[in-house]
Amino acid sequence: MKFVDEFRNPALIHKTVEEIQRLTEPGRHYRLMEVCGGHTHAIYRFGLKDILPPNIELIHGPGCPVCVLPMGRIDDGLAIASRPNVIFSAFGDMMRVPGASGSPLEHKARGMDVRIVYSPSDAIKLAKANPDKHVMFFAIGFETTAPSTALTVMRARQEHLENFSVFCNHVTIIPAIRAILDSPDMRIGGFIGPGHVSTVIGCRPYEWIAANERKPIVVSGFEPLDLLQSILMLLRQLKAGEHKVENQYKRVVPWEGNIAALRAMADVFELRPYFEWRGLGFISQSALRLRDEYAEWDSERRFAVPGIRVTDPKAAQCGEVLKGVLKPAQCKLFGKECTPEHPLGALMVSSEGSCAAYYSYEHRKTALAMTAGTPA
């Protein structure tokens, strides 16, 4: 509530909401998916649902890297790190994510050498400071973080750093959107495209989806006004029967993306034939692995990886929630066995996961609703 005055341009927010209300046809149901977990967090935090017409339904997409990582990959990473003289390094987001054998943090408590790094280049630093040990970096993320991992691997090769490798779990956003569109129980009218992923990949990769799947896509920023403007742009396209890619976040996202970042990724990574996504199953050509030239820095080729497959707890309905078929609160475990303090499913672990976001903000009447007025 205290941030009521801090929203950029409250008057324009008000006007945008009015325009959204005017454009929404009463008999029509709009299912719009925000692909990015950051957007999911923002939508809950700002209480956008409270100010949108009730027939606009926002579906939370797969854009939370921690949430879509199959549990078995965590166990695989931990299995590598359970060998003598191996240091497990990862971003802080990963530390509490449960594998079947416990989270990295729990393994640390049992004696594993687990370190938080905030940048992949710090994992290199760790390797240099510990020449008698092997540092494995558990790499995760969409195209926002993949170029940083790529550059780090290139530097490791340049410096002939032998005691460093990357356990690569990087995934790409476009195949996930296509998989969602292929899923028969999903009927999405349009997409709010990810903001920071698009600073890297630009807007061009979405053109294929817009043209072939005939769905409008608007790349969006993270402020309330950004998201509302993006929803308005989608509604305008839907009304006009259009399906094109638009860029609401021009102030940050260039249409062509970040060429240097794309080049680094292309140099180091190649597409895996297929990769498992939690909740979405196997998606072809949806994830990255290191090219042969970088095999020496690939944890999966350097160490025997058990290839652990873990099914989610039967009662947990992460998959349905992830695909937007169920709302978080409709899962049997939500808020009971599964809470942010004791997460059973990954959607509850990360603040960008829809369950954690829903849990934190569900009952919150936000300042934005008060600013812009609840629609009649």
Added chain:
Amino acid sequence: MCLAIPGKIVELVPANHATAVVDVAGVRRRVDLGLLEKENPGIGDWVLIHVGFAMSKISEEDAAEQMKTLALLGESESAMQEVRGYGLTSEECGEGTLDPSCDAKGRPGCAQS
């Protein structure tokens, strides 16, 4: 991880690949400029940072807006924690060897610890 952190370049460190010291709300750390080659970033420029790498050049106004967005999202503290974490302290580096780059200007106080 997915939300970018805005910072201002206050010093270029060309010797060590392409890195710069950036100021994020008073905290100064080294970030990597290797993914920004085309934009030719210089002192005084504002950049958006992901996991220790500058990913795009932005205007000062947009940097202020992004800082505000992080605050609105309740993410300021974790963003600052991330920035403070860039570059390890000698303690974090491990029991024995002190990485010589630890006492770089990007990480004040590190050399003494």
